Amino acid sequence: MQTTDKFLRIRGEFPVTNATFVSPGGATRKIIYLDHGASTHPPSSILDIYRDVLEHYYANIHRGNHYLSQKASQLFDEVTETVLNFIGADHDKNEVIFTMNTTTAIDIASHIMRDEEGIVLVSEMEHHSNDLPHRRRGEVVKILVDNDGRLDYNDLEEKLKRNKVKLVAITGASNVTGYLPDIHAIARLAHQHGAKILVDAAQLLAHKKVDVKSSEADDHIDFFAAAGHKAYAPFGAAFLVAPRQSCDATTPYIPGGGTVQFVTNAKVIWAEGQDRHSGGTPNIPGVIALGKALNWLDEIGMDWVREHELELLRSTDQRLRSIEGVKMLGNITPDERLGVCSFNIDGYHDEQASLVLNNDFGIATRNGCFCAHPYMIRLLDINDPERIFDELVANSEALKPGAVRATIGIFNNQADMDLLVEAVTELAAHPEWAERASFTSDAQCNDYA
Numbered sequence: 080m081q082t083t084d085k086f087l088r089i090r091g092e093f094p095v096t097n098a099t100f101v102s103p104g105g106a107t108r109k110i111i112y113l114d115h116g117a118s119t120h121p122p123s124s125i126l127d128i129y130r131d132v133l134e135h136y137y138a139n140i141h142r143g144n145h146y147l148s149q150k151a152s153q154l155f156d157e158v159t160e161t162v163l164n165f166i167g168a169d170h171d172k173n174e175v176i177f178t179m180n181t182t183t184a185i186d187i188a189s190h191i192m193r194d195e196e197g198i199v200l201v202s203e204m205e206h207h208s209n210d211l212p213h214r215r216r217g218e219v220v221k222i223l224v225d226n227d228g229r230l231d232y233n234d235l236e237e238k239l240k241r242n243k244v245k246l247v248a249i250t251g252a253s254n255v256t257g258y259l260p261d262i263h264a265i266a267r268l269a270h271q272h273g274a275k276i277l278v279d280a281a282q283l284l285a286h287k288k289v290d291v292k293s294s295e296a297d298d299h300i301d302f303f304a305a306a307g308h309k310a311y312a313p314f315g316a317a318f319l320v321a322p323r324q325s326c327d328a329t330t331p332y333i334p335g336g337g338t339v340q341f342v343t344n345a346k347v348i349w350a351e352g353q354d355r356h357s358g359g360t361p362n363i364p365g366v367i368a369l370g371k372a373l374n375w376l377d378e379i380g381m382d383w384v385r386e387h388e389l390e391l392l393r394s395t396d397q398r399l400r401s402i403e404g405v406k407m408l409g410n411i412t413p414d415e416r417l418g419v420c421s422f423n424i425d426g427y428h429d430e431q432a433s434l435v436l437n438n439d440f441g442i443a444t445r446n447g448c449f450c451a452h453p454y455m456i457r458l459l460d461i462n463d464p465e466r467i468f469d470e471l472v473a474n475s476e477a478l479k480p481g482a483v484r485a486t487i488g489i490f491n492n493q494a495d496m497d498l499l500v501e502a503v504t505e506l507a508a509h510p511e512w513a514e515r516a517s518f519t520s521d522a523q524c525n526d527y528a
Contacts, residue, residue, distance in 0.1 A: 418487025426510025
């Protein structure tokens with residue numbers, strides 16, 4: 080698949096595939112980008128659109144009758160339809176609220192649900208962005224994961240039966256293991272017990288076809304949050320899809336400009352729908368670029384994207400697991416997850432391993448706890464997390480446990496994955512290389528060549 084003209088055209092849209100940098104030792108390294116789980120690079124065609132909006136249609140939306148404002152408004156408003164079409168949501172029953180990132184989108188959903196009766200169920204695998212916003216508004220109960228890193232569906236069902244639950248907050252794909260919970264089975268269970276479901280789709284959106292289903296279906300998704308910077312669009316634009324009825328049932332997330340119909344010194348008539356929770360000026364070019372990126376993915380075909388990345392994952396996962404001294408996080412088959420490989424190497428702290436992969440091989444990975452500490456505690460089999468907590472309270476510079484994460488994207492090829500496997504094999508064979516890694520950020524402050 081990777082030698083096809085289609086793939087070569089796609090890969091050719093990403094300048095990073097030909098970029099190099101000077102490593103701390105003075106060597107010029109080609110960048111092998113395997114950090115798509117953090118952010119995906121926008122292709123050149125999307126950057127051209129982004130730049131075009133800034134150059135030719137720079138104006139505030141919904142504020143004026145002059146040409147630039149009208150054109151910017153048209154381009155911006157079209158993205159609502161693009162988002163709803165891309166995820167298969169009902170146009171007449173949902174609103175699309177644009178915001179800066181997935182964290183804010185989830186926080187808006189939590190705000191919309193705050194006055195509903197009941198608790199929120201949050202899984203142990205969640206990114207903090209789909210956990211902490213709910214904690215600050217009421218009681219949160221955790222759904223367990225099993226020893227392999229999968230959701231415990233029996234525990235979910237039992238907690239739905241025992242509690243008055245208003246919302247089940249679940250990731251569409253784990254940013255640590257790539258695990259894909261069955262969001263529609265979860266939605267069906269939630270609805271049977273009178274709860275709504277919120278899906279954090281930050282990792283899912285750009286890697287696997289999504290269908291949130293009609294609002295009439297018993298397994299439809301109520302709230303759906305995702306961001307452009309993980310879907311081949313520039314930073315700073317994201318969205319929440321939410322039921323229109325729920326949006327209008329609560330006060331604005333941030334009251335201010337654009338969230339009202341009329342204001343006197345004593346009274347306010349709030350706006351309805353999308354505008355109600357969209358205070359202030361949005362990232363207009365970012366939202367427009369987000370819409371174009373979703374169209375770009377749609378034209379490529381999400382089934383093609385999934386199969387391409389799965390092909391790379393299958394071979395890479397098997398080879399990494401066979402390396403002596405390497406421990407993969409989670410025991411989840413490639414078909415059950417996205418292209419995420421998180422691992423540790425004997426003899427290395429995760430930060431050391433990530434730095435050596437960068438400095439000696441040019442491989443860009445992410446390391447740490449990936450803003451999913453409870454899941455990492457479980458996967459790393461840490462029996463005394465309170466000790467780590469106390470150590471960090473006493474010394475904020477104390478080292479935390481973690482892992483290295485390599486994440487596959489649309490422009491990666493087999494050569495990229497081969498180099499990753501070869502590099503990890505070399506590190507595992509040479510634990511003394513850990514001494515090469517500096518724990519200061521200075522080691523990564525070299526200019527691109």
